[in-house]
Amino acid sequence: MGEFEFIEGIKRMFAAVGDPAAIQGIGDDCAVMPLGDGRSLVFTADMLLEGTHFLCEAATARQIGRKSLAVNLSDIAAMGARPVATLLSLGLPAGRTSGWAEEFMTGYHELSQQFGVALAGGDTTRSRDRVAVNVTAIGIADDACLKRRSDARPGDMICVTGRLGDSTAGLREVLAGNYASPLALIHHDPQPHIVQGQWLGQQADVHAMIDLSDGLASDLRHVLVASGVGAEVDLECIPTDHSLEDALAGGEDYKLLFTAAPDVVERYRREVGEIYPVGRIVEGAPRIVWLRNGMPVEGDWRGFVHF
Numbered sequence: 001m002g003e004f005e006f007i008e009g010i011k012r013m014f015a016a017v018g019d020p021a022a023i024q025g026i027g028d029d030c031a032v033m034p035l036g037d038g039r040s041l042v043f044t045a046d047m048l049l050e051g052t053h054f055l056c057e058a059a060t061a062r063q064i065g066r067k068s069l070a071v072n073l074s075d076i077a078a079m080g081a082r083p084v085a086t087l088l089s090l091g092l093p094a095g096r097t098s099g100w101a102e103e104f105m106t107g108y109h110e111l112s113q114q115f116g117v118a119l120a121g122g123d124t125t126r127s128r129d130r131v132a133v134n135v136t137a138i139g140i141a142d143d144a145c146l147k148r149r150s151d152a153r154p155g156d157m158i159c160v161t162g163r164l165g166d167s168t169a170g171l172r173e174v175l176a177g178n179y180a181s182p183l184a185l186i187h188h189d190p191q192p193h194i195v196q197g198q199w200l201g202q203q204a205d206v207h208a209m210i211d212l213s214d215g216l217a218s219d220l221r222h223v224l225v226a227s228g229v230g231a232e233v234d235l236e237c238i239p240t241d242h243s244l245e246d247a248l249a250g251g252e253d254y255k256l257l258f259t260a261a262p263d264v265v266e267r268y269r270r271e272v273g274e275i276y277p278v279g280r281i282v283e284g285a286p287r288i289v290w291l292r293n294g295m296p297v298e299g300d301w302r303g304f305v306h307f
């Protein structure tokens with residue numbers, strides 16, 4: 001069973017449990033809990049495991065602290081929300097409980113301070129031999145500003161808020177032992193697009209939004225499935241300094257992908273700066289047609305799956 005099949009199974013299993021008016025759960029970047037005053041809280045959790053998401057010999061504890069928070073803030077940004085607080089749970093093996101843990105917290109504190117996000121609680125336990133980090137982040141937004149994966153409309157332009165593929169190219173450098181190269185630094189220290197996410201949240205012409213954590217090929221498909229639409233992507237418009245494989249299937253770029261009415265995109269570019277139109281939402285089955293200069297090409301970019 002694949003990762004997304006497993007999650008679909010969980011979603012079905014719990015569909016009838018709890019009050020659906022109180023919280024809308026599994027399937028978006030964050031769960032949404034309406035406060036009843038025109039605003040909602042949003043929640044997200046992400047786990048980072050030593051050996052799977054980071055190597056302690058390749059990244060500093062401070063970088064791992066920053067990244068643990070950044071990947072969660074990225075999901076808050078994808079909803080158009082403002083991050084408010086996090087809960088941090090740490091599993092620490094012997095040898096990482098003092099100096100390493102303090103340096104980790106320095107990084108976590110830096111990014112918390114940068115975005116004004118409180119640390120509201122968590123848990124600290126001993127782990128047998130590897131570091132485990134779990135962060136739950138909480139954000140808030142006006143209901144009118146919330147952006148979901150399910151609101152893409154035929155005719156929308158598909159845009160991304162930054163260049164793609166640097167993180168994957170950086171990971172290759174890390175695995176080759178170049179831990180301090182500029183691309184390795186991008187891989188280790190992603191900058192969540194919180195400001196862009198909130199700005200886009202306020203634009204009524206932005207319809208759907210998601211953050212790019214698994215690669216555009218995978219993340220755009222989530223938007224298509226949730227919205228019941230298809231997409232055409234112009235490969236010559238993908239903003240990257242690397243291969244299309246890195247840009248479309250690499251993951252961990254933590255830029256935002258959104259869909260918006262086509263006539264507003266040029267204005268957004270002038271106001272926000274980095275916005276790249278990469279394709280269009282079309283009617284039809286939830287699949288991506290890859291085009292080069294308007295002509296369909298075969299492409300089988302899939303994006304990252306955990307299992």
Ligand code: ADP
Binds near residue numbers: 007025030045046213
């Ligand atoms: P993201 O990459 O934005 O963090 P994921 O692909 O990890 O999203 O998860 C997709 C959806 O499935 C999210 O709504 C997430 O909260 C939910 N999800 C993932 N794993 C679990 C789990 N073990 N139990 C419940 N919900 C889960």
Ligand code: MG
Binds near residue numbers: 078210
């Ligand atoms: Mg996400």
